[in-house]
Amino acid sequence: MQLTYDIIVVGGGPSGSTAARYAAAAGAKVLILEKDRDIGYPVRCGEAVSHSGLIQFIEPDTRWIASTVTKFKMFAPNGNFINPKLDDWGYVLERRIFDYELAKLAVKEGAKVVTKAYVYDLLRENSTVVGVRALIKDVKTEIRAKIIIGADGVESRVGKWAGIDTTCHIRDMESCAQMMLSGITIEPETLEFYLGDEVAPEGYLWIFPKGKNSANVGIGISVEKAKKKAAIRYLEEFVAKRFSNAAMLTHIAGGVPAAKTLPKLVAHNVMLVGDAAHQVNPLSGGGIITGMIGGMLAGQTAAEALQKNDLQFLKEYEKRWQKRLGWRHELFYNIKNSSSMLNDETLNKICNKVSQLPVEKQTLGAIFRTALWNEPSVLLDIAKVFIS
Amino acid sequence: MAPQPYLMIYVKPDKCDFCGACVGVCPEDAIELKEAEINIIEERCTNCRKCVWACPWEVIEFHREGITELPKILEALNDPVPF
CATH class of the missing domain: 3.30.9.10 (D-Amino Acid Oxidase, subunit A, domain 2)
Structure with missing residues (x-):
């Protein structure tokens, strides 16, 4: 196998494949290393995504859609529920097949994929990261690249090795x-x-x-x-x-x-995307689309940096992420952490008010107004977050 | 936190799902997770127990007496002679 690339992506989930896809599309030589023997398996995910989020990256296909969802039901702690109408609809995926498709899109752009490839350290020369050390089908292998993208999930260690504290509180x-x-x-x-x-x-x-x-x-x-x-x-x-x-x-x-996205997503020539970068929406816990957006921004920025022959440019990725989603996630994080907003009593109160409305008026707008009268806008924020 | 004199964290063999929740909360980079293998790196582990709490399936246990004695204890419990 070829042992020198422009970019190595560690992890073949949605964020990693998307990073590879956009970097390869812009002309970079990209390798994805996946520790498991299959892309897409085992699945560790609730598998729900919104239509509007998904179509930014791929046309919905019945081969990897288990269900189309048009309704949303939220049960308050006291058992009452609201059933607001949704502007958007969503899907419950078959991640096992979906992840394959995303990897294929990366391959179509020229990326290479190797599975059962466990990265156990960064490769350094004079304290500069020049690649990764991996067990490829149990054989110790050194693979070189100018840029490393850590898409290695919640268990990320790539960031730690590069000096980014990825520990989640x-x-x-x-x-x-x-x-x-x-x-x-x-x-x-x-x-x-x-x-x-x-x-x-x-x-x-x-x-x-x-x-x-x-x-x-x-x-x-x-x-x-x-x-x-x-x-x-x-x-x-x-x-x-x-x-x-x-x-x-x-x-x-x-x-x-x-959590909030890590304040540092780039350390010299190492970048983090997806769960590894804490790019999950902190209120909904949804991380498929948000991770893919992170992957896209990282892949594009990496390819640009290579074209400019300027690794300093990688820092631009942090700014792009912040502008696109990071600022929202900060807001959602603060909502999540405001205990007065998310306590049982408040949730019951809001849900109760909204459920008294005629069914046709149980819209997100109604929840918003009710929530505002009752002080926090929590339920609206939650509802919005889950479907956007 | 300084490393402790002995390891008190025990991952039940064959029960782990290799999901990585424990690795995500480990402040010491003391857990190594492969495709279907998990190891606590004894020299780094401070027995802080965050991995124990994070594990969704109660696969990681804390044993104050240390885990070196554990296999022996488990074996003893396998065939208890109460009186």
């Missing part, structure tokens, strides 16, 4: 568990969310349909809250009550860095 890390349940009765076009300290403290529980009788049923709670009781315990309790007869086809664990 336990208050911000969401400890997640999910089951794919089949043989259940659900509303096939509705994303359901359950809030409150009893069901999912400092997080939420979700039901995302996958076809008519199956769904991803998952939970994320802050690690701070998980000290006392693990995510899987909360999920098991909910599933026992709501879906006692379900067949569990898969169960997965995961960590979601629901």
Whole structure:
């Protein structure tokens, strides 16, 4: 295999593939290294995306769409719910196939992909990073590149090796568990969310349909809250009550860095994208589209830096991200952390007011106004975040 | 935090899903995660327990007595003679 590239992308998820795609499209020689033996597997994701987010990158295709969702149902801690109309619609993906497609788009632009390639260190010469050290199908291999893009997920170590502290505070890390349940009765076009300290403290529980009788049923709670009781315990309790007869086809664990984006995304010639960069929307925990946007910006910036022969230019990526999504994520993060906004009492109050409106008036606008009267605009912000 | 005299963090073999939540909260870069292998790097671990709390599936445990004795303890528990 070829051992010299312009750019090495560590990680073949949506952010990594998208970074590779845009860098390769701009003429760079790109290699994606994926530690698992398959791109797209194992899936560790709730798999929901918005239509408007998705079409920035790829045309929706039934081969990797499990469900189209048009409704949104949010349960307050006291069990009342609101069912606002949505301007946009969304999809629950089959990430296993979706990730393949994204990798193929990168390959189409000229990128190379190697799987079962575990990067265990950066390669340095005179303290400059000149590539990576990897176990490629268990053989120690040195691969050289001018730029390294760390798309290595929540477990990122590329950033740490380059001197960027990627550690997520336990208050911000969401400890997640999910089951794919089949043989259940659900509303096939509705994303359901359950809030409150009893069901999912400092997080939420979700039901995302996958076809008519199956769904991803998952939970994320802050690690701070998980000290006392693990995510899987909360999920098991909910599933026992709501879906006692379900067949569990898969169960997965995961960590979601629901934090502000790292202040530093570039260290000399090393860049971070996606979960590794904490580019997840901190309120919704959604990170597929946001990570792909990060990947695109990083890939484009890297290619430009190579053309200009100026690695200093990579810093531009931080500015571009901040301008595009970073500033919003700061806002969402502050909402999430304002306890008066997200406590059970407030959520119940807002939900109650809105549910008293006639169904046709239960719109996002109505939630917004109600929320404003009741002080915080939390529910609107949450709703907006989930669907945009 | 300085490294502790001995390791107290124990990852239950065969139960780990290799999801990486623990790595994401580890302040010491003391967890190595491969495709289907997880190792606590003893020299770096400070036994801070963040990985224990982060694990969604209760796969990582904290043992104050240290984990070097653990296999022996587990073996003893396998065949308990209570009286």
